Amino acid sequence: MGTAYLLLSFLSPAQNVRTDEYGRDFEGRMRFPLRIIDRIRETVGGDFPIGARIVGSDYHDGGVDLDYCRRVAVRLEQAGLAYLDVSAGVGPRAVSDSPLTMGGGSAVFSDFAAAVKSVVSVPVMSVGRYYTMAAAEAAVASGKTDVVALGRALVADPEFVVKSLTGRESEVVPCIGCQACHGGITTALGVSCVLNPATGHELEPAPEPAVRARRVLVLGSGVAGLELARVAAVRGHDVTVVTGELPFGGLLALRARVPGAAEVGDGVRWFRRTLSDRGVRVVRDAPAGEHDVTVSAVPGARHPLPAVAGSSAVVGAEDVLSGGARLDGSVDRVAVVGPGLLAGETALFLAATGRRVTLVATGERAMADAHPLVAGTTAHRLARLGARTVTGATPLAPVDGHAEPFDLVVDAMGWRPAEGPGIPVGDDWDAFAQRLLVRNATRLARTL
Ligand SMILES: Cc1cc2nc3c(=O)[nH]c(=O)nc-3n(C[C@H](O)[C@H](O)[C@H](O)COP(=O)(O)O)c2cc1C
Numbered sequence: 001m002g003t004a005y006l007l008l009s010f011l012s013p014a015q016n017v018r019t020d021e022y023g024r025d026f027e028g029r030m031r032f033p034l035r036i037i038d039r040i041r042e043t044v045g046g047d048f049p050i051g052a053r054i055v056g057s058d059y060h061d062g063g064v065d066l067d068y069c070r071r072v073a074v075r076l077e078q079a080g081l082a083y084l085d086v087s088a089g090v091g092p093r094a095v096s097d098s099p100l101t102m103g104g105g106s107a108v109f110s111d112f113a114a115a116v117k118s119v120v121s122v123p124v125m126s127v128g129r130y131y132t133m134a135a136a137e138a139a140v141a142s143g144k145t146d147v148v149a150l151g152r153a154l155v156a157d158p159e160f161v162v163k164s165l166t167g168r169e170s171e172v173v174p175c176i177g178c179q180a181c182h183g184g185i186t187t188a189l190g191v192s193c194v195l196n197p198a199t200g201h202e203l204e205p206a207p208e209p210a211v212r213a214r215r216v217l218v219l220g221s222g223v224a225g226l227e228l229a230r231v232a233a234v235r236g237h238d239v240t241v242v243t244g245e246l247p248f249g250g251l252l253a254l255r256a257r258v259p260g261a262a263e264v265g266d267g268v269r270w271f272r273r274t275l276s277d278r279g280v281r282v283v284r285d286a287p288a289g290e291h292d293v294t295v296s297a298v299p300g301a302r303h304p305l306p307a308v309a310g311s312s313a314v315v316g317a318e319d320v321l322s323g324g325a326r327l328d329g330s331v332d333r334v335a336v337v338g339p340g341l342l343a344g345e346t347a348l349f350l351a352a353t354g355r356r357v358t359l360v361a362t363g364e365r366a367m368a369d370a371h372p373l374v375a376g377t378t379a380h381r382l383a384r385l386g387a388r389t390v391t392g393a394t395p396l397a398p399v400d401g402h403a404e405p406f407d408l409v410v411d412a413m414g415w416r417p418a419e420g421p422g423i424p425v426g427d428d429w430d431a432f433a434q435r436l437l438v439r440n441a442t443r444l445a446r447t448l
């Protein structure tokens with residue numbers, strides 16, 4: 001009955017517009033879920049515990065709210081359910097400001113669980129951004145919930161619990177809330193994690209020790225390059241990572257500087273610890289000397305920037321985010337041009353500095369490459385900072401009657417797949433694109 005599924009569409013007054021006995025009023029809307037529970041009960045017998053996920057809100061105007069959720073909970077307890085798991089839906093209002101993405105906070109639905117707990121006597125479970133054992137324990141200790149359910153924490157690291165309970169918390173692969181796992185559920189790629197490509201591929205054997213240890217040079221320290229370095233080191237190779245101009249973590253490290261995205265930095269820190277434990281060297285410039293294998297893990301060539309009328313100064317998005325392009329007080333009106341999340345998040349970064357920012361999304365819709373929750377939440381944050389978004393608008397017309405519409409144009413068109421010396425792995429901005437590169441990287445590392 002959770003999230004965006006069939007039973008919620010019966011339960012929610014906003015979604016259920018039926019006029020037969022499965023709609024109309026509360027009992028009508030409960031009828032289909034209750035019939036299913038009855039049928040399950042007939043099948044499994046009286047002793048078998050049946051629970052349900054319900055939502056504290058479905059984020060539809062006129063839909064499930066807290067009062068309504070409490071009524072549902074009471075009715076389900078009367079129907080004999082053994083526990084209730086309280087989440088929240090993903091209706092239109094959730095997509096425009098989602099607590100489930102980066103920057104949304106922790107234990108985000110625990111108040112919904114607490115409200116349900118106040119009206120039922122069966123155990124209540126809370127789900128939603130519990131990323132540390134301490135956060136889970138605090139929610140139980142506060143009395144808001146009896147049990148905590150973990151979703152993406154276990155996608156990022158199936159050993160989350162055992163590591164946390166055995167003093168190995170620093171080894172836990174962190175979930176950074178990027179939604180790359182969820183982005184795959186409607187594709188043949190299924191669920192996997194950008195930081196842990198073993199998830200979703202559990203039947204694959206662990207990487208085997210290399211037949212011959214080799215000297216591996218990884219150019220670039222984006223997440224795919226780091227994963228390649230990690231697997232190569234696990235296999236016994238002697239690995240050096242060259243960061244180059246970008247900070248350690250490549251584009252992921254730059255993304256951590258975007259307002260609301262700081263927690264992606266947890267992924268970078270995890271790689272730093274893990275690679276250090278594995279003896280991987282990290283240097284800024286490529287060392288002199290022989291290497292057996294060189295892998296290129298830097299972004300590829302830039303996509304061309306469309307003509308932008310009346311603006312002379314152009315800088316790359318990565319230069320803005322890294323601080324390489326020093327923007328002084330004379331830079332006020334800025335256009336950030338690009339089709340995807342790179343443009344949206346660079347615009348957000350600049351809008352947070354107080355500048356007047358226009359996101360020029362070169363496609364039909366802004367941030368088309370991003371997961372809907374991430375794109376929607378970024379758009380909401382941009383709007384809150386007063387940034388404008390225009391779509392498909394190239395070349396740009398002067399804005400507000402100014403002949404010279406912008407002091408600066410930021411090139412956020414993104415990069416083509418990597419080319420260059422060695423075997424290409426690349427780096428990219430959006431988490432799903434990174435997830436695909438990481439998968440390539442781990443495959444490649446197994447062949448070295
Ligand atoms: C890959 C993936 C698949 C999910 N599938 C479902 C689902 O089928 N039904 C549901 O109610 N929630 C589903 N969810 C939502 C999770 O159960 C959970 O409520 C949500 O991810 C928030 O918890 P977390 O922050 O611990 O991940 C899914 C989440 C992910 C990441």
Ligand code: SF4
Pocket residue numbers: 152153155156174175176177178179180181182192193194195196431
């Ligand atoms: S893909 Fe992103 S959101 Fe999903 S488990 Fe991994 S880090 Fe978390």
